Amino acid sequence: MAGKASTTTPSTYSPSPNQRKRPPLFKDGDLDWVRPDGRGFHQCRPAFFRTGAVNAAAGSAYAEFGNTKVIVSVFGPRESKKAMMYSDIGRLNCNVSYTTFASAVRGQVSDQKESSSMLHKALEGAIRLETFPKTTVDVFALVLESGGSDFPVVISCASLALADAGIMLYDLVAAVSVSCLGPNLVIDPISEEESYQDGSLVITCMPSRYEVTQLTITGEWSSARINEAMQLCLDACSKLGKVMRSCLKEAASASEEP
Amino acid sequence: MGETVVEESEELATPGDVLGRAAEVKPGRGAYLASHNNLVYASLTGRVRTVAPPPGSPDKRPTVEVIGHKAHGAVPEPGSVVIARVTKVLSRMASADILCVGPKSVREKFTGIIRQQDVRATEIDKVDMHSSFLPGDIVRAIVLSLGDARAYYLSTAKNELGVVSAESTAGMAMEQHGTGYCNSCPVSQGKSTSNRDKKPSSVPLPMEYTVAPSIKTMPMIVSLKTCKD
Numbered sequence: 001m002a003g004k005a006s007t008t009t010p011s012t013y014s015p016s017p018n019q020r021k022r023p024p025l026f027k028d029g030d031l032d033w034v035r036p037d038g039r040g041f042h043q044c045r046p047a048f049f050r051t052g053a054v055n056a057a058a059g060s061a062y063a064e065f066g067n068t069k070v071i072v073s074v075f076g077p078r079e080s081k082k083a084m085m086y087s088d089i090g091r092l093n094c095n096v097s098y099t100t101f102a103s104a105v106r107g108q109v110s111d112q113k114e115s116s117s118m119l120h121k122a123l124e125g126a127i128r129l130e131t132f133p134k135t136t137v138d139v140f141a142l143v144l145e146s147g148g149s150d151f152p153v154v155i156s157c158a159s160l161a162l163a164d165a166g167i168m169l170y171d172l173v174a175a176v177s178v179s180c181l182g183p184n185l186v187i188d189p190i191s192e193e194e195s196y197q198d199g200s201l202v203i204t205c206m207p208s209r210y211e212v213t214q215l216t217i218t219g220e221w222s223s224a225r226i227n228e229a230m231q232l233c234l235d236a237c238s239k240l241g242k243v244m245r246s247c248l249k250e251a252a253s254a255s256e257e258p
Numbered sequence: 259m260g261e262t263v264v265e266e267s268e269e270l271a272t273p274g275d276v277l278g279r280a281a282e283v284k285p286g287r288g289a290y291l292a293s294h295n296n297l298v299y300a301s302l303t304g305r306v307r308t309v310a311p312p313p314g315s316p317d318k319r320p321t322v323e324v325i326g327h328k329a330h331g332a333v334p335e336p337g338s339v340v341i342a343r344v345t346k347v348l349s350r351m352a353s354a355d356i357l358c359v360g361p362k363s364v365r366e367k368f369t370g371i372i373r374q375q376d377v378r379a380t381e382i383d384k385v386d387m388h389s390s391f392l393p394g395d396i397v398r399a400i401v402l403s404l405g406d407a408r409a410y411y412l413s414t415a416k417n418e419l420g421v422v423s424a425e426s427t428a429g430m431a432m433e434q435h436g437t438g439y440c441n442s443c444p445v446s447q448g449k450s451t452s453n454r455d456k457k458p459s460s461v462p463l464p465m466e467y468t469v470a471p472s473i474k475t476m477p478m479i480v481s482l483k484t485c486k487d
Contacts, residue, residue, distance in 0.1 A: 058365060077333050078366045086407040128290065128301060132333055134404050135368075163273050166326045168288070168301040171274030208274035208299070209292065245272045248303050252270050 036192055037066070044176065044188040044236055049157070049247040051164040052255075059165020063157035066190065067147025070154050072161040076137035090132035094120040094139045096154060102146040104191075115151060118216070122155050122175065122204040125213035128168040137167055148190035152177045155204050160244055164251070171206035172248075173213060174240040178202075178229045180219060185229055187236060201226065203233040207241030210234075265308045266325075271300035277322050283308075284317065288324030302326045332359035334368055334401045334410050341422070342370055342412065344395045350374045352391045354399070354412065369409040372399060376413035378420075396423040 035041070045066040054060035057073035064070075077090060096115040100106055119141065127137070139161070141154045152175035159173035179189040179197040186193055194200070199219020205212045212234075217226065271277065277289055280296040286309065288302040300306070304326040311318055334340055334356055342354035356368040375382045377390050391397070398419050399412035414420045 075366075079368050084407055086404075131301075134407070135333055163303050166302060168290075169273040170290070170292075170301070171299065172272065206274060208276070241274075245275075248272045249270045252303050 035186065035190075037190060039188075041184055041186050042232060044240070045190075047156075047240060047243050049160055049244060051160055051247065051251045057161075057165070059161045059163070059167070061157045061160035061164055063153050063160070065147075065149065065153050065188070067145055068150055068153050069144040069147075070141060070150070070157045071144060072139065072141045072154065072157045074137065074139050074158075074161045074165040074167065076165070076167070077132035077135035078138070080136035080138075086134065088133050089129040090127070090134075091136040092120060092124050092127060092129070092139065093136055094123065094141070094158075096141045096143070098143045098146060102143050115154070118151065118214070119154060119158060122214040123158060123162070123173060125211075126159065126170050126173045126206055127162065128170060131168045137162070137165075146191065148192070148194050149177045149188050151175070152188075152202055152204070156240060156244065160248065163248055171208045171211075172241055172244050173204055174207055174237040174244060175202060175204040175214075176233045176236040176240060178233055180221065180225065180229070185225065185232065187232055201229045201233065203230060203237065205234060205237045207238040210238075264310070267306045267308070269306055270304065271306050271324050272303050273299075273301055275300045277306060277324075282319060283322045284311075284319045286321040286323035288326060289322055298322060300324045332362040332364055334359050334370070336401050336403050338401050339419075340370070340399055340401055340412065342397050342399055344391045344393050344397060347387050347391050347393060349387060352387055353409070354397060356410065356412075370399070370401070370412040371405070371409045372397070372412045372414060376402065376411070376415055379415040382415075391421065392424065394425055395421050398422050 037045075039045070045068075048064040049061060050063075051059070051061045053062040053071055054073045057075055059074040060072060062069075062071045080091065080093070094116050096119055097112055119139070123139065139158050141158055143150050143154065155173055155175035159169070162169060163172060176188060178201045179186045179193055180199040180201075181193060181197055186197075189197065189200075197219065199217070199221050201218075201221070202214070202216040203212060204214040215230075221229075277283060277285075277298045277300055280291055280298060283298050285291045285298045286307075288304065289298055289300050291298050302324045304324045307323045307325055309321045309323065311320055338359050340356045340360075341358040342356045344352050344354045346353040351374060352372045354370050354372060356370050357363060372391070374385050374387060377385045377387070397412075397414060399414045400416065400419060402411040402413045405411040
């Protein structure tokens with residue numbers, strides 16, 4: 001696409017990646033542009049997770065993927081004043097908000113109400129709601145800096161916060177997004193790549209059970225490319241799942257030591 | 259319980275970790291069975307504990323549980339003994355805030371109600387709510403059920419349940435003497451009027467003497483005093 005070529009000069013060398021998360025599934029020798037941060041097309045940003053960030057909450061987690069920084073607090077199970085209807089199973093209440101300084105231009109980045117309901121749909125399949133009847137679990141996600149691919153980071157961070165709070169889950173939830181830029185499929189896009197994308201696909205899956213809780217596709221896709229993108233994402237999700245588990249185990253063993 | 263062999267392993271489990279096959283282990287607390295592939299997965303982050311089956315049972319599978327590392331707040335469940343503080347007394351029920359479930363305190367309070375018929379076991383239609391409870395009393399109760407959308411249903415109709423600690427009208431903590439309405443128990447069942455009106459010895463100070471109470475807030479862990487007969 002002409003628009004893209006003018007921002008980054010197409011060069012003929014293949015960048016040597018400094019940190020490969022996994023071997024490339026497809027050969028990218030014939031693709032002619034370089035990602036702004038020098039990653040391969042099928043290479044995710046290094047993930048940093050930390051649980052127990054917020055003392056006041058029952059559980060919390062902080063995630064940093066490159067420039068995308070998210071903090072999630074979980075309160076509950078607790079009584080909900082708003083709940084007027086009795087329910088046999090627990091309730092989940094999600095709220096996603098962006099700080100005013102989250103984006104490069106000050107002001108609201110994207111639709112918060114939609115993100116909140118999407119987070120709810122992504123998480124409710126993984127929580128064992130029947131273990132806390134009549135009570136509510138509140139999940140509050142705050143995006144501190146939006147550097148691209150925010151929503152998948154919010155989901156992964158929220159599932160870590162839920163595990164930290166001691167809420168019973170079926171499995172951890174990991175999410176990865178893929179952007180379609182012309183003929184290329186680019187995983188874990190940054191905000192610059194997202195602004196040029198033709199379409200995006202976000203998969204939220206439970207890595208150990210190999211089940212998908214949410215799939216969001218926007219833009220124009222052919223079925224073959226959808227399959228390719230899904231395979232890419234599921235593979236990345238299982239690797240992300242391992243990173244998340246090691247973070248939880250580290251936090252658990254650190255809290256047990258004294 | 260006979261000697262159950264409990265084995266705690268050194269490994270940490272995270273939600274979604276496979277703990278075993280359904281044919282070999284039974285899921286306990288913190289684990290669940292996935293019916294589509296018959297595997298037992300963990301639900302919490304914590305240490306894995308294996309409990310051997312009780313010797314007489316036909317099921318020879320050990321129970322595997324995950325002990326959560328984080329002591330998070332408890333949630334009232336039917337059958338659990340709770341400590342609650344009475345907030346409102348009406349003619350047929352009393353409203354109470356649940357503060358502790360078993361030995362653990364809750365992070366945020368839950369609301370419970372004690373209905374007139376659940377105050378004691380005998381003569382339940384003759385219960386006078388206002389002489390049984392006053393707002394501010396600490397009560398030990400058992401959770402009858404999840405109740406309705408607003409409150410859990412509590413009951414004090416057992417010997418070891420009832421008002422545990424109260425403040426008199428002068429503001430000092432009251433002592434427990436003998437029995438009120440209850441038949442044989444050492445604890446004052448409900449709140450006996452004798453503690454308030456008829457036995458002046460149990461009210462430490464006369465009414466006209468006002469004293470600033472030393473501890474206004476109710477203690478979280480309440481110990482039960484046995485009665486002197």
